[in-house]
Amino acid sequence: MDRQSRPWRSVLYIPGSKERALEKATGLAADAIIFDLEDAVAVEEKPRARQLLAQTLKTRDYGGRARIVRINGLDTDWGRDDVLAFAGIEIEAILIPKVNSAADLDAVAALIPGVDLWAMMETPLGMLNAAEIAAHPRLTGMVMGTNDLAKDLGSRFRADRLPMMAGLGLCVLAGRAHGVTLIDGVYNAFKDAEGLLFECEQGRDMGFDGKTLIHPDQLAIANTAFAPSEAEIALAARQIEAFDAALAAGQGVAVVDGKIVENLHIVTAKATLAKAAAIAALAGGEGL
Ligand SMILES: CC(C)(COP(=O)(O)OP(=O)(O)OC[C@H]1O[C@@H](n2cnc3c(N)ncnc32)[C@H](O)[C@@H]1OP(=O)(O)O)[C@@H](O)C(=O)NCCC(=O)NCCSC(=O)C[C@H](O)C(=O)O
Numbered sequence: 001m002d003r004q005s006r007p008w009r010s011v012l013y014i015p016g017s018k019e020r021a022l023e024k025a026t027g028l029a030a031d032a033i034i035f036d037l038e039d040a041v042a043v044e045e046k047p048r049a050r051q052l053l054a055q056t057l058k059t060r061d062y063g064g065r066a067r068i069v070r071i072n073g074l075d076t077d078w079g080r081d082d083v084l085a086f087a088g089i090e091i092e093a094i095l096i097p098k099v100n101s102a103a104d105l106d107a108v109a110a111l112i113p114g115v116d117l118w119a120m121m122e123t124p125l126g127m128l129n130a131a132e133i134a135a136h137p138r139l140t141g142m143v144m145g146t147n148d149l150a151k152d153l154g155s156r157f158r159a160d161r162l163p164m165m166a167g168l169g170l171c172v173l174a175g176r177a178h179g180v181t182l183i184d185g186v187y188n189a190f191k192d193a194e195g196l197l198f199e200c201e202q203g204r205d206m207g208f209d210g211k212t213l214i215h216p217d218q219l220a221i222a223n224t225a226f227a228p229s230e231a232e233i234a235l236a237a238r239q240i241e242a243f244d245a246a247l248a249a250g251q252g253v254a255v256v257d258g259k260i261v262e263n264l265h266i267v268t269a270k271a272t273l274a275k276a277a278a279i280a281a282l283a284g285g286e287g288l
């Protein structure tokens with residue numbers, strides 16, 4: 001399944017140093033996995049984690065789950081070796097932390113040709129430069145880093161995430177302008193299902209494709225929140241049917257449930273049905 005048509009509802013971080021978690025993920029209902037070498041791995045574990053992860057990705061079968069590797073930044077002792085360790089290994093993308101500008105992507109692109117790049121959007125400067133980052137020819141995904149952003153902003157946690165809305169909104173605008181996959185940040189309180197659901201629904205309302213997660217217990221909530229609901233699927237089918245009937249009658253507009261349906265709504269309706277079909281295909285054998 002290609003990037004544009006595959007589901008990205010749930011994107012699970014796994015510390016590259018944790019063998020048990022690396023094994024467990026082969027059976028978890030995640031649409032994608034971020035194998036992390038950055039913040040989830042202690043300094044003294046960095047080289048071992050890199051080696052373990054490279055070996056794991058060569059030998060383990062993660063089915064249809066997209067495989068993304070988060071490296072350490074090139075300004076650290078480990079970043080360059082991280083990038084080189086994954087040359088020739090089949091992965092969807094390299095995820096670069098704390099991207100501030102398109103030049104940060106150029107530096108990684110020069111080290112590893114032919115691999116998609118994803119950017120962690122988690123610094124104030126990076127978010128202000130979201131447009132040039134999203135326009136980079138190798139960039140295909142953006143992941144919000146809401147912990148680092150809160151740290152740099154000096155903001156406090158709010159359930160409505162008001163302090164980070166400007167930054168998240170810039171990334172959504174830039175990502176959509178350039179056809180980039182958009183993944184929302186993590187919800188730290190991994191035992192708080194209600195809080196996670198609220199944040200997932202907020203992210204879905206904003207236009208994100210899915211959410212990054214830190215614990216397997218969070219998967220089901222994100223998978224439901226970012227999938228089209230039964231009601232949305234039924235409405236999409238009725239809109240398409242009504243619009244086809246309107247066209248056959250020589251009209252350019254239909255009415256469904258008291259609301260107008262024009263060609264642009266049919267684009268959304270078809271995208272809803274395509275997403276539902278892609279989720280069913282992933283669950284039905286290709287992946288989860
Ligand atoms: C948060 C955790 C440290 C909790 O770990 P633990 O106490 O071991 O959890 P459990 O005992 O409840 O685990 C139950 C089983 O699930 C497996 N497990 C746990 N987490 C994962 C996972 N992420 N992927 C796969 N499997 C997982 C355990 O091995 C247990 O299995 P079993 O033996 O069968 O019972 C832990 O969940 C964790 O380390 N999470 C990931 C943290 C992480 O990756 N952090 C970095 C990314 S977040 C970030 O950096 C965001 C961004 O940059 C920003 O700025 O915001």
Ligand SMILES: [Mg+2]
Nearest residue numbers: 122145147148
């Ligand atoms: Mg971060």
